[in-house]
Amino acid sequence: MWRDYARQQGALLIDRALYIALTGDRNASEAALWLRPGTTADTVRREIESVAGADRVTVTTAGELRQISLRVFGSDVCRHLRTRSGGGGDRSRRLASSFGALALARRREFGMLRHLGMTRSQVGVMLATEGAAVSGIGLLVGLALGASSA
Numbered sequence: 001m002w003r004d005y006a007r008q009q010g011a012l013l014i015d016r017a018l019y020i021a022l023t024g025d026r027n028a029s030e031a032a033l034w035l036r037p038g039t040t041a042d043t044v045r046r047e048i049e050s051v052a053g054a055d056r057v058t059v060t061t062a063g064e065l066r067q068i069s070l071r072v073f074g075s076d077v078c079r080h081l082r083t084r085s086g087g088g089g090d091r092s093r094r095l096a097s098s099f100g101a102l103a104l105a106r107r108r109e110f111g112m113l114r115h116l117g118m119t120r121s122q123v124g125v126m127l128a129t130e131g132a133a134v135s136g137i138g139l140l141v142g143l144a145l146g147a148s149s150a
Helices: 018-025 041-052 060-083 090-104 107-115 122-150
Strands: none
Touching: 090 107, 090 122, 107 122
């Protein structure tokens, strides 16, 4: 397992033949490559695009993906959260809006969980549990900080 900028929860590495044998899905839409020392990303990008066709494949480095993620998060997601929070509205509405945005950002993860056999209600219970845990931790930290400042 590892973390990257496309997945909040990490990713699992599995052999493509095994994945196809287990799922029957031949429509994988992404891959990760580790380059040999001395090989440049631009060289690999040009070679992949010449074989697959530049209009049919997108090759992105981890650094480029990070920049895209930061730009999208910095603009669209933050603007959405600010709009949904209503400026100075109550905290519970802003918290619910934040959890809603996180759930939207994790749609592909939920799709994979459903593909692996989780039911909609199990995904809902998982989200509710995560929300309760985060809220509970926030409450405990808030109470502790409030008590220490009194």
